[in-house]
Amino acid sequence: MRGLVLVCGRAELRSPLPDGVRAQAVPARPGKGDVDPLLAPDLVVVGTDADLAAVVLRLLRKNLLDTTSVGYVPAEAGSAVAGLWGLPTAPERALELALSGDARPVPLIRDDAGGVLLGRGVVRDPRGVAYCDDTEALRGQAASIVVQPDPDGGAGLRATVTHGRVLKRRRAFAGRAFQLGGAEVVPESDGVPYPRPIRRWTWYRHTHDLRLVLPPR
Incomplete structure (x- = not known):
């Protein structure tokens, strides 16, 4: 108890x-x-x-x-x-x-700004290049990126990149880290937006x- x-x-x-x-x-x-x-x-x-x-x-x-x-x-x-x-x-x-x-x-998912992600991370309207581990997840523009801890016992996290707003096309990735670089975005972790636009962002699995x-x- x-x-x-x-x-x-x-x-x-x-x-x-x-x-x-x-x-x-x-x-x-x-x-x-x-x-x-x-x-x-x-x-x-x-x-x-x-x-x-x-x-x-x-x-x-x-x-x-x-x-x-x-x-x-x-x-x-x-x-x-x-x-x-x-x-x-x-x-x-x-x-x-x-x-x-x-x-x-x-x-436990961390970010390179010192925060943690427990439920759902979102990047809206990303434009640039993103990788999940060594796999290219995005080159260009997308409607959104959603990152979550992997509940299925994988390497740590899973990411969904969505293209299009009406006819949505989704690509799913799983790995230990997800990195995005390009135009300014405001990542959101567990409903809390980062306090300023940023050009590079990484979510990754903590060692513990x-x-x-x-x-x-």
């Missing part, structure tokens, strides 16, 4: 907590000063995918990924993290799993996985 529940931003706990489990309110997308004093071997995060990513980033920075299990209670039914890993989005079921389920390693509480196999 996990002992600390971080309730982020406007998220709410919909069920009472068992004895011995305490809740701590923190801001949306909590930072170093909010999270570091609370870090424990077993955590539950109640909030958005961006909130979860902010907490996981602190675990990465403190070298605690290998020794911390993380349960997740999505505050949004459309959570990309929940969709990837089959997590329940009904608050009561999600909390029950997060508190008492078993953690398993899942790929995230220990995420998942439903039984």
Whole structure:
């Protein structure tokens, strides 16, 4: 039974907590000063995918990924993290799993600007050249690029490059890293846009996985 529940931003706990489990309110997308004093071997995060990513980033920075299990209670039914890993989005079921389920390693995706990606990364209207590992994924322009952790036990991530807006053509790639260079874009990670346009961007698998509480196999 996990002992600390971080309730982020406007998220709410919909069920009472068992004895011995305490809740701590923190801001949306909590930072170093909010999270570091609370870090424990077993955590539950109640909030958005961006909130979860902010907490996981602190675990990465403190070298605690290998020794911390993380349960997740999505505050949004459309959570990309929940969709990837089959997590329940009904608050009561999600909390029950997060508190008492078993953690398993899942790929943790980083970017070359110091962030992490847990659910869904998007680049809209990219124009340039992109590679997934050594495979050319784009040369020219596309409607979008979507990158996610690979839930199927592959090298780390999977990417979908979509061409066209009406008759959409999609190409799928899988690998350890995805790199894009060319015209300025604003990448978005877990619903949060990068603060400025950038010409080069990379998502890649970290050397250590995230220990995420998942439903039984």
